[in-house]
Amino acid sequence: xxxxxxxxxxxxxxxxxxxxxxxxxxxxxxxxxxxxxxxxxxxxxxxxxxxxxxxxxxxxxxxxxxxxxxxxxxxxxxxxxxxxxxxxxxxxxxxxxxxxxxxxxxxxxxxxxxxxxxxxxxxxxxxxxxxxxxxxxxxxxxxxxxxxxxxxxxxxxxxxxxxxxxxxxxxxxxxxxxxxxxxxxxxxxxxxxxxxxxxxxxxxxxxxxxxxxxxxxxxxxxxxxxxxxxxxxxxxxxxxxxxxxxxxxxxxxxxxxxxxxxxxxxxxxxxxxxxxxxxxxxxxxxxxxxxxxxxxxxxxxxxxxxxxxxxxxxxxxxxxxxxxxxxxxxxxxxxxxxxxxxxxxxxxxxxxxxxxxxxxxxxxxxxxxxxxxxxxxxxxxxxxxxxxxxxxxxxxxxxxxxxx
Numbered sequence: 399x400x401x402x403x404x405x406x407x408x409x410x411x412x413x414x415x416x417x418x419x420x421x422x423x424x425x426x427x428x429x430x431x432x433x434x435x436x437x438x439x440x441x442x443x444x445x446x447x448x449x450x451x452x453x454x455x456x457x458x459x460x461x462x463x464x465x466x467x468x469x470x471x472x473x474x475x476x477x478x479x480x481x482x483x484x485x486x487x488x489x490x491x492x493x494x495x496x497x498x499x500x501x502x503x504x505x506x507x508x509x510x511x512x513x514x515x516x517x518x519x520x521x522x523x524x525x526x527x528x529x530x531x532x533x534x535x536x537x538x539x540x541x542x543x544x545x546x547x548x549x550x551x552x553x554x555x556x557x558x559x560x561x562x563x564x565x566x567x568x569x570x571x572x573x574x575x576x577x578x579x580x581x582x583x584x585x586x587x588x589x590x591x592x593x594x595x596x597x598x599x600x601x602x603x604x605x606x607x608x609x610x611x612x613x614x615x616x617x618x619x620x621x622x623x624x625x626x627x628x629x630x631x632x633x634x635x636x637x638x639x640x641x642x643x644x645x646x647x648x649x650x651x652x653x654x655x656x657x658x659x660x661x662x663x664x665x666x667x668x669x670x671x672x673x674x675x676x677x678x679x680x681x682x683x684x685x686x687x688x689x690x691x692x693x694x695x696x697x698x699x700x701x702x703x704x705x706x707x708x709x710x711x712x713x714x715x716x717x718x719x720x721x722x723x724x725x726x727x728x729x730x731x732x733x734x735x736x737x738x739x740x741x742x743x744x745x746x747x748x749x750x751x752x753x754x755x756x757x758x759x760x761x762x763x764x765x766x767x768x769x770x771x772x773x774x775x776x777x778x779x780x781x782x783x784x785x786x787x788x789x790x791x792x793x794x795x796x797x798x799x800x801x802x
Contacts, residue, residue, distance in 0.1 A: 400442050402426050406435040413438075416493040418500060433487060433500050457495045457522045459555045463548060465495065470544035479540070480507055498522050511535060526550065526672060529689055533679040543679060550675045553751075557671075560762060561664060567766055568657075571773050578777060580622075582784055583615035590788045601791055608787035641697075649698040656768055660761045665694040666725065667754035669703060674747035684711060699725060716743075729753070 403417045404426065414435060420426035427437045465486050472482035483503040490496040498519050505515035513531040516523040527547060534543030591609050601609070615622065637644040652658045673690040677683065687707040691700050702723040709719035717735035720726045730750055737746025 402440045402442055404430065404440040405438045406430050407438060408435055414493075416497045418497045429500065429504060432504070457492055457498065459551055459558070461490070461492045461495050462522065462527075463551045463555070465490070465499070466544050466547045466551060470541060470548065473541040473544060479512065483512075495522070512540075526676070526689060526693065529676060529681065529685075530679050533676070533681050537680045539680075546675050546679050550671070553671055557664070557668065557758075560758060563762060563766075568769050571769060575773050575777050579780055580615065580619070582781070583612045584619065587612040587784060587788070588616065590792075593792075602787075604783070605787040605791055608784060645697045645701070648696045652696065652698055656765055660758075660765050661696070662699070662725075663754065663757050663761050665696045665699050667751070667758050669694050669699070670730075670747065670754050671751045674744070674751050677747060678744045683716060 400421075401417055401419045402423070404415070406414050406416075408414055418426060418429060420429055423440060426440055430437050468486050468489070469482050472485065473479070477485075480503070483499065483506060487496060487499040487503050490499055501518070502512070502515045505518065506512050513528050513535055516531055517528045527550075530543045530547050530550070531540070534540040587608060591612065633647065637647050652662050654661075669690045672693050673686050676686040676689055681689075684707060687703060687710065691703040691707065694700050694703065702725045706716075706719040706723050709722055710716055714722075715735075715738060717731050717738055720734060721731050730753065733746050733750055733753070734743070737743035740746075
């Protein structure tokens, strides 16, 4: 169905803009009227192609969290689901979420299961979201599903913040460090070098090396700027087109010093959290492993989780399967084993999630604490090299002039 951009008025006369899919303009008019809106103007919008590697638009996670909390309260109060969806649709402040919930409400009102209605909007509601709703439909306890969804979405929002903190700070410090080096090599060093050349004195090796480095920066600065960017996007493109290269790249990232262990802990934290949320929602362990395998974001670790899944399918205990994968600490394996023995695996998995959350926080703080002095020392060494290469000959020239 085509998508229409519309301008409508609500019952209070307030102008509202948004987009909605409909068969035609008449269908759009009817759907908006069902939502309590009167169509003013509309036009069919063409889907814009998103530029690869750039983030696309969507509904903010916090708006989805508020929606789940709203639905949870409505379900707990005994309000029928269709009325709860209608209330969420009418109260949503985000236009994209309001339009999406209008379609969800319409589908559910037409007899579609709520999980299937949400599944039609994968950009807003991911497969874990739909899976938890499906589990609530099977168990007849949608209230608990919304509780788990709120917990999951809050954790996911916090994890996204941690990942941004992990990547943005090192990138920012690297950009600052390289900016200082570029400025020195392109503008400061050439001015001083001209003065040294005019003295016609024999320059030491350290100064000659600095001059050659500065000349390289001046002649090939565009390569120094563009080559890293081109390599980054080339590797991204190659990883998308070659599964073998993508697997090798993910394994290589895990072996990187400082950053690799942090990425590993973040991935395992995501796995443990997703697995715990889905297991506590009543989903069987093999399906939990299958879903959790898809969220770690690293093919090498996903392969290890696949080994766990195959081991459990073969009849081994979950704790033994984790041990055979070689990716989980002994403390986590012991905790899972105790949970299996006592029949409280769900509570144990919550403790495992808390364990990895602490590990991630400590690892990020430790990484940032180690990167800052490394970059500071590196920039300091380069500046010391420049000072020694420049002021050494200057001092010798001044000494020669004084002696003369």
